[in-house]
Amino acid sequence: MxxxxxxxxxxxxxxxxxxxxxxxxxxxxxxxxxxxxxxxxxxxxxxxxxxxxxxxxxxxxxxxxxxxxxxxxxxxxxxxxxxxxxxxxxxxxxxYDPERLLHPVIRTNPKGSPDPGWKQISWEEAYETIAKKFNGIKAQDGADKVMFYCGDPKEPRSAVQRLAYTFGSPNYGNESSTCFRAEAMAGFLTMGKVSMGTDPGPKTKTCLIWSLNPAWSLPTRFGKLCDAKANGTQFIVVDPRVTPTVSSLADIHLQLRPGTDGALALGIAHVMLRDGYYDQGFVEKWTHGFTEFAEYVKEFTPEKTEEITWVPKEKIEAAAKMFGQETPGTWIGSASPTVHSTNGTQNTRAILSVVALSGNIDAEGGLEMPDGLPFDLFAGNPAFNRETDLFQQIKEKRADKEDFPVWAHFVNDMQVNRFPEYVDQGKIKAMFMVGGNAMMWPQTKLYQQALEKMEFTVAADYYIRPMTHNTMDMVLPAAMCFERMAPFAIFGRTIYFREPIVKPMGESRSDWQICFELGTKLGYGKEFFNGSEEEGLEELLRITKLGITLKDLRANPEGLTIPPKEPNSFKKYESGKFRPDGKTGFPTTSGKFEFTSEILRKYQFDTLPTYKEPVDSPNSNPELAKEFPLILNTGSRIPYYTHSKLRHMPWLNQFMPEPIVRMNKVDATARGLKDGDDVKLSTKFGELQFKLEVTNIILPGMIDVFHGWEKADINLLIARDFDPISGFPPYKEGLCQVSKG
Structure with missing residues (x-):
């Protein structure tokens, strides 16, 4: 109106x-x-x-x-x-969107009905209903039958995790089951540390950017990279597309076939070892399995690597020489492109192996790893999240431990990508979901059906999103960033505290407040501070032992910096500062950077970062490629949308109002297609309609599709061929065809 x-x-x-x-x-x-x-x-x-x-x-x-x-x-x-x-x-x-959800609602029509028949209810009724359902399932079947899930925004992760473990369920999961955690696992498997890379510093001579386009996805970071370029840092950029990052920064662009990242890394390693472009001292003293690794990469000659990856052998040679000789050099990776593959974990281990060969791990100007504050990536803390105590008592009941044992070894969060199977097996019967989206999973309908099969499901969100919430029993209105307090913002060793600056619209409440009030209603008033978000944040600060309070943060609105006990040092593996036990070396089984992983040996996977073709590729499945000859690359970021968010915002929607598939002119011409055509994109799972954008950004032989469109959910066409180590789906590979719509 x-x-x-x-x-x-x-x-x-x-x-x-x-x-x-x-x-x-x-x-x-x-x-x-x-x-x-x-x-x-x-x-x-x-x-x-x-x-x-x-x-x-x-x-x-x-x-x-x-x-x-x-x-x-x-x-x-x-x-x-x-x-x-x-x-x-x-x-x-x-x-101020008039479509925001402003009151708790409960469905009145049976699940499976086209219209849930949402009815407004009070917060008290909502909490009473949830507590009765969850506690009933806990009493009858066990707390582990209730799954807790946090999607986007990620700000409430700590609160949701604390809620799950306090309730007694080890089955807390989040969207990092398809995003960051596999990258982290690769770090743990090789060096016992998590790192997605370090931006170039004053001494950095070379920066390797692997499948990341910060010009679009991280504009605040991109400016710093441009400054480094102006100061003399050379850039190698790996990306199948010619992105603004490539055109602005790349001295060498390695434009590979999607899904072949591991082969490219092994080809670079081959040249580095063949020509002596590696740190022999570091490799001999601080790495494990180097002899086996060096022997394995001999087969990845520049000629063979070019055949696999489509990257010219001359560029492979040049990149190996630059990264090996122009040191110190750093590496920057993305949270997901290299791991969205049926061989994703091993591909990412291969990339980290290249960084190890250069000897630039925790080196000044290289892959620096400074000591930070005792918060996790989401401004929580393992002790506050109850990972260090309660989770340890219940972890054997997690639903995913048999399917993905390496994941379960490293990651406390549940790998959720098989939760439809867990529902069918009776392992999961209810769910509390904050910011979840069924479209994020491959074969979306299976996840929608799983949500409908559960005894009770409740979500918290800014909007009623039919693709997800029409399967739910209840939806709670969540407050937005202007209306909420938690969590803190952490930059290095500086903490920023956020006060709400406007009152929440309608009856919306912050995710942390919802978790604390629900935890109290479930019978854990002491653990959830009788619903007080502010007291919860005070407890978080107390646990970190930084000696500060909310009063201190409020007195420092420009940020409170906590100085380190001693100046940052480099190559901390030499001094015992890399390991919690104070011994020299890396926090791995061998105490060294592991070219051959002892954890993978334990769980009977290839110990080397072996390369395997995607399950569906022109090489691995040539018969399928006859019908679907194009490589399917999905999920790239764009400057004005984040995943499925913001597509309804008028200021942003005008830039891309329709679902787009990008294709090289060579492939478009061969199919009689032109820019702006209505086209049909098909895989072995079905077909969807898109608008065609003809562009030289894309390599011939592949297409690029943005995800998150309700009217064209590309994940409906993605296989559930999960990486056996990480459980990640193959969003960055597969086979498809594009034809006239």
Missing amino acids: AKNISRRTFLKGSAALTGAAALGSAFNIYHPEGAFAAEDSPLSYGYSYCDMCNHTPKCGIKATLKEGKIIRIESRENYPNGRLCAKGVSSIQEL
Whole structure:
């Protein structure tokens, strides 16, 4: 319904006007009455950090308010990530979106009905219903039959995890089952440490960027990389596309066939060893299994590697020489592209092996690993999350331990990609889901059906999202970043605290508050501070033993820096600072960087980072390739959407209003297709409709598809051929065909 705004105007501040000018259509949308403020009201200001991308980079927001309503969004000054992108500027539209869910609702029609028949209920009724259902299942079948899940935003992970383990269920999972955790596992398997790389420093001569496009996905980081380029750092960029990162930074671009990352890494390692471009001292003293690794990579000659990867052998030679000789060199990886493969964990281990050959692990200007504050990546802490005590008592009941034993060895979070099977087996009967999305999984319908089969499911979200929530029994309204407190933002050794700057719309509540209030209702009032989010954060600070309180953080709105007990040092494996027991070496089974993994040996996997073709590729399945000759690459980031989020936002939707498939001109011409055509994309699982974008960004022989569209859910066409080590799906490979729609 249109609003009469002649007397009460949604005020357009300078940042909003800048966004409107940059984004095209400005205010051709309707806002709820709660968004309007009188023009002559006094101004006030509030500070927050954005969650429009994900758990990072928590870009800083300065909000201008009138009558307690945000009228302007702009970048926050004196803040580590202080430059907002189009998504951050548009967050004001999401805050005042008239489609937001503002009250708890419960379904009144049976599951499977086209219309759930949502009925508004009170928070008290919601909590009472959830507690009765969950405690009933716990009493009858065991607490482990209730699954707890956190999607996007990732900010409530710590609270949801604490809720799961306190309730007695080891089956807490999150979207990192298809994102970050496999990359982390590869780090644990090789060097006992998690690292997605380090940005170039003043002494860095070479930077290897592997399948990451920060120009689109991490604009705050991209500027720093451009500065490094201007200061003389050379860049090798691995990507099957010609991205803005490639065109802006790459001295050498390795444009590989999707799914062949491991072969490319082994080919680079071959040249480094053949020509002596490696740190012999580091390799001889601090690595395990080098002899076997060196023998294995002999077969990955530049000629063979070119045949597998499509990367010219001359470029492989040049990249090996640059990374091996121009040291120190660092590496930057992405959370997912190399691990979204049926051989993803081993592919990523191969990449880390190249970094190890250079000898630049924890070296100044190389892959630096400074000591940080005692928080995890999501601003929680293992002890606060109850990983160190309660989880240890119940972990043998986790549903995934037989399917993915290496995952279960390293990762406390449940690998959720087979939860439809766990539902069918009776291992999971109910779920509490925060920010979940059924479209994120391959063969989406199987997960929707699993949600419908459960005895009781409840979600918390900003919106009713039919693809997921039409399968649920209840949906709770979640507060947005401007309306909530937790968690902290951690940058190195500096902590930022976020106060809510506007009251939550309707009856929405923060995810942490929901978890603490639900935990109290389930019978754990002491553990959840009788529902007090603020007291929970005080407990988190107490557990970290930093000697600070919320009062201290409030007294330092520009961030509170905790100095280290001693200056950062490099090559900490030489001094015993890499291992918790104080011994020299790496925190691995062998005490060294492991070219051959002893943990993989224990679970009877290949100990070397062996290369295997994707299950479905032109080489592994030539018969299928006759019908589906194009390689399917999905899930690339774009500057104005994050996964399935934000596609309804008017300021952003205009840039890509329809589902797009990108194809090289060579392939389009061969099929009689042109830019803007309606096309049909098909795999062995079915077909979907897209708009065609013809572009030279894409290699001939492959296509690039963005995920997250309800009207064209590409994951419906993805195989459930999970990597046996990580359990990850093959989003970055597979076979398809594109034809006239």
